[in-house]
Amino acid sequence: MLMKEYRICMPLTVDEYRIGQLYMISKHSCEQSGGGEGVEVVRNEANTHPQYGPGQLTEKRIYLSSKLPSWAKAFVPRFFYVTEKAWNFYPYTITEYSVSFLPKFSIRIETRFENNNGDNDNVSMTESKREVRKME
Secondary structure, three states: OOOOOOOOOOOOOHHHHHHHHHHHHHHHHHHHOEOOEEEEEEEEEEEEEOOOEEEEEEEEEEEOHHHOOHHHHOOOOOOOEEEEEEEEEOOEEEEEEEEOOEEEEEEEEEEEOOOOOOOOOOOOOOHHHHHHHHHO
């Protein structure tokens, strides 16, 4: 497993960013859908995380066959899609991506949004993980 941390400081609050992010996801889904291609929402339901509280679970299939270059179409099945599962417990989110014809390949992205200037400790690690790392 490879773990990377990126910090992106932005000139707006977490709440302002959330509103903009929801708008752009909706707009992009509408623009890219049509003609049997685009985004299909498979599941969209309320969910509760034991640590982060109430949130939303969304599962989407993003069909990409027509977006591939011609040389790549020779290697992938005719119906190619990426599955996106997102658990949104704002300001904490988990997103997993998997490919329809490579079931063992997946990418997991954990994101934490915070109202600060990026000078705090490693936000990706819990206190218990920090203690283990200090002891090593």
